[in-house]
Amino acid sequence: MILGRVIGEVWATRRDPRLAGAKLLVVRPHGLYEPAIGGRHLVATDDVHAGVGDEVIVCLGAPARASAGGNDTPVDAAILGVVDRVDFDAGLMATPGAGPGIKRPFSIDLTAGARR
Amino acid sequence: MVMGRVVGRLWASRQAAGLGGRKLLLVRPETASGKETTRLIVAVDGLDAGPGDRVIVAHGSRVRDLTVGSEVADKDVIVGIVDGHEVTAA
Numbered sequence: 001m002i003l004g005r006v007i008g009e010v011w012a013t014r015r016d017p018r019l020a021g022a023k024l025l026v027v028r029p030h031g032l033y034e035p036a037i038g039g040r041h042l043v044a045t046d047d048v049h050a051g052v053g054d055e056v057i058v059c060l061g062a063p064a065r066a067s068a069g070g071n072d073t074p075v076d077a078a079i080l081g082v083v084d085r086v087d088f089d090a091g092l093m094a095t096p097g098a099g100p101g102i103k104r105p106f107s108i109d110l111t112a113g114a115r116r
Numbered sequence: 117m118v119m120g121r122v123v124g125r126l127w128a129s130r131q132a133a134g135l136g137g138r139k140l141l142l143v144r145p146e147t148a149s150g151k152e153t154t155r156l157i158v159a160v161d162g163l164d165a166g167p168g169d170r171v172i173v174a175h176g177s178r179v180r181d182l183t184v185g186s187e188v189a190d191k192d193v194i195v196g197i198v199d200g201h202e203v204t205a206a
Contacts, residue, residue: 008203012196014163026148039147043117043172052204074182074195076174
């Protein structure tokens with residue numbers, strides 16, 4: 001699972017029929033993870049009524065499909081939770097280049113995310 | 117899934133049996149605010165998208181199995197054609 005912020009919404013009338021009715025949100029992952037083929041964003045289905053500005057937990061792969069309405073839904077990312085609070089020690093977080101996929105320092109503006 | 121722009125169509129007269137004559141599109145992933153990246157992916161089209169369309173591309177073998185069939189040798193599949201998107205905090 002990854003942590004990210006909902007930054008927008010996507011509308012698509014023509015879509016795979018098994019995605020009918022799914023709410024699609026644009027999520028910007030926080031730091032430690034970059035989608036392999038993307039432009040620093042993910043499009044994820046939403047089952048927990050997240051909104052723009054929320055910090056969310058996004059699950060990738062098989063569990064995302066299970067959450068998005070059954071194992072035969074063709075999605076690879078789903079929002080599984082809205083984060084109320086994160087405690088972490090910034091000094092202990094990995095630095096960019098410390099490992100595969102770590103391209104930016106991990107940073108999260110808790111004041112903006114903690115509006116609930 | 118990620119959003120991207122279909123920038124072209126790809127034909128190959130000699131291709132692996134696994135591609136089975138499927139329609140292949142060149143997709144350039146975009147940032148959330150709609151700026152093109154320098155990356156380029158070849159995606160199987162399950163929805164009759166065309167050049168110029170902004171699309172949603174899903175990745176993975178299971179997604180591929182569910183949409184275009186397990187025999188297809190490509191793990192990037194177009195699952196949606198974007199009508200509009202709104203990003204407020206890019």
